Amino acid sequence: MSELPPGIKLEKEDDKIMTLNVGPQHPGSGHMRIIVKIDGDYIVSCDPDPGYVHRGEEKMAEYRNYITNIPHLERPVIHDSCNILYPYCLGVEEILGLEVPERAKYIRVIASELNRCVYTLYWLAIYGIFLGHSTMFMWPTGDRELLIDLLEKLSGARVTHAYFIPGGVRNDMPANFEDVCIRQINYFEKRIKQYDSIFYSNPILKSRTIKTGVLAQQDAISLGATGSVLRASGVDFDVRKKEPYDVYDNLDFQSNTLKSGDSYARSKIPWLDMLESCRIIRNALEKIPKSGSVRVKLKPNPKAGNVETYKRVESGRGSLGMYIISNGKPEPYRVKISVGSFRNLICLPYLLKGEKLGNMPAVYWSLNYWPVEADR
Amino acid sequence: MSNTQNKSNLNGDVHIHKNTDSNSIDKKEDDRPEFETNLANTLLHNFGEKIKIDFIKKNRIKVNVQKENIVEIAKFISLNMKFDHAEAVTGIDYPEQNEIEVVYHLGSYEDNLSNQILALSTSAIREDDPTPGSDRTKLPSLRNVFYSVEFHERECFEMLGVYFENHPDNRRLLLPEDWADIPPLRKDFKIKGR
Amino acid sequence: MGTASGIIKALNSGIKHIAIKRFTLRYPEEKLKFVGDGYQFDPVSGVGVAGLKGRHILFHDKCTGCQLCSIACEGIAEAISMVKVNEKWKQNKKSIMPQIDYGKCVFCGLCVDACPFYALYMTNDYELSSFSKEGLIYTPAQLQVKPNIEQDAEIKIDDRGATHG
Ligand code: SF4
Ligand code: SF4
Secondary structure (H helix, E strand, O other), X not given: OOOOOOOOOOOOOOOOEEEEEEOOOOOOOOOOEEEEEEEXXXXXXXXXXXXXXXXXXXHHHOOOXXXXXXXXXXXXXXXXXXXXXXXXXXXXXXXXXXXXXXXXXXXXXXXHHHHHHHHHHHHHHHHHHHOOOHHHHHHHHHHHHHHXXXXXXXXXXXXXXXXXXXXXXXXXXXXXXXXXXXXXHHHHHHHXXXXXXXXXXXXXXXXXXXXXXXXXXXXXXXXXXXXXXXXXXXXXXXXXXXXXXXXXXXXXXXXXXXXXXXXXXXXXHHHHHHHHXXXXXXXXXXXXXXXXXXXXXXXXXXXXXXXEEEEEEEEOOEEEEEEEEOOOOXXXXXXXXXXXXXXXXXXXXXXXXXXXHHHXXXXXXXXXXXXHHHHO | OHHHHHHHHHOOOOOOOOOOOOOOOOOOOOOOOHHHHHHHHHHHHHHHHHEEEEEEEOOEEEEXXXXXXXXXXXXXXXXXXXXXXEEEEXXXXXXXXXXXXXXXXXXXXXXXXXXXXXXXEEEEEOOOOOOOOOOOOEEEOOOOOOOOHHHHHHHHXXXXXXXXXXXXXXXXXXXXXXXXXXXXXXXXXXXXXO | OOHXXXXXXXXXXXXXXXXXXXXXXXXXXXXXXXXXOOOEEEOOOOEEEOOOOOOEEEOOOOOOOOOHHHHHHHOOOOOEEEEEOOOOEOXXXXXXXXXXXXXXXXXXXXXXXXXXXXXXXXOOOOOOOOXXXXXXXXXXXXXXXXXXXXXXXXXXXXXXXXXXX
């Protein structure tokens, strides 16, 4: 383990240092307060203060049974709701001993990859507007519509899908969904390839993000970073590759890593992942069994034995784990949601120290942080 | 190692996977994955009586330790077994056993270990009327072993009232500053109307 | 890549957009077309039928007043309450039927999954706004009405981009 700077500490308390509250209602922070201490233009220390949208999802889950937990457990990140339900469903399937039909596994992969893109585009749009790049706000918001349309055809809702259920998915794909999906995904891929010329090779973006907020590989590991933050620092860790769930081991894709660990790399990894998602979806649509059941029948009030399980998946923000403890009642005894946003938040004080205040949005939002998810 | 045995005696339905009768790994169970068993044996070999294997499943190991030994064992896990970060720190309230279990889910970014999760659990005495920091609901912090647990432990502190000794920054994280009720994830905190 | 060529590349990519068709959906005039008639559920096979999760539709001739939909919603949004109706159906001895409060409903469709008698489905109707909270409470009589909607816009993709045609 490498030596890290000793946490969040003021160098010297004198009148040169000013405390600045960013948030919690500031567009530059989301629903979160960041208390920064600045010396002139340079950040001396930073203390993230999340919790403004804490809703007690873990407590609520103890009062509801395994099925009625579904609509509210997806609330922490409604743009990525399939991926946050994924570990929950995998966990409940394990403790109830359910065998998911093959076709349902492929549909789940397709839905969760679509959802990852929907989330990433939303995140990218905000990253664009944080950096004053209005085009990058408009384009992803528009292109997102293509995928939301697909998800709506599939699940019947535009954002809060409530589509995954222990034992499969709620409904089968509608007729000729495959053709529509391939057509829109191909067009979507063509669209997001243009982001490179307007955003990622834009000299203004480059000069604002390259070499700002550099997270070294050793630090990323010992701070327990995950997802795009980790892979931008050169650690090749993707749950889809390392611990494949459902049918990810049958699909052909790669995980993207970059070496530099700065804000630029962190903002580029999700974009590369989106291109990879298009490949996964096409591949899954080829390999999906043409017919078959998509859901095992479940009793209305299923009871599990006395077991516990920890399942994780790769969400849009990194590894997302659910720790479910059951004690033989219809309700889980304890549900712990371990989310990528919360785990990546600890990097913020380390990254912002010594950075210019103007770079704060570029560094902060490149952490792929979703305040609502971190607060749960 | 009376804690776990108490738990399974008083409330046998909490962990059926708990291996209460013997500390050594039962060879009769064939479905035990080999790699995970070897990992667990490394721990057993070095600490013997101090640790108790709760279960060994595919890619998942859970061990239970006393709170006096947790820092030592965590150091060993981090330095010799290459588990380098914590995925989650979960506090679980067991009012009948009068204890709060804290589970560290440790993961690794090493190539051969990256699909493994080692759950390291320990438990603290549960005080009925917690004034955090001044009662006996205390555990040693693992912040100096795993940097990544810093925020997780802060969350566990406010949600269950477990004070982590030697944590550099044991403040509230998610709850509002004016929260004056008992820690909300304890079982005796009831949601209105349910 | 040099700064100048980077800027030229970005401008070029933007200029190309002048020739691309507008993707905006002009909402009240145009409405998106959905698959099917809304989310439905087949309790025999235990699998749903894809469709939009919009306002519910209640078939009075099938509802037995078994309250299973209301029990399912209890853990979710508590949107369903059972009310008395002035109708005589032989399958519904108690004459109670669900009444849904759309101020609370989250459109998850789990009540549809819970109904064993094909009595509760969802429809493509999503325009439910009202000036008062009472206006959002739909009685069994209101839920019976089949929505009359014209939705025909679809995403079309050609060489000059995607449009809502
Ligand atoms: S759709 Fe969901 S929230 Fe709405 S009434 Fe049905 S179960 Fe309740
Ligand atoms: S709608 Fe269905 S579930 Fe609800 S009371 Fe009528 S028959 Fe029962």
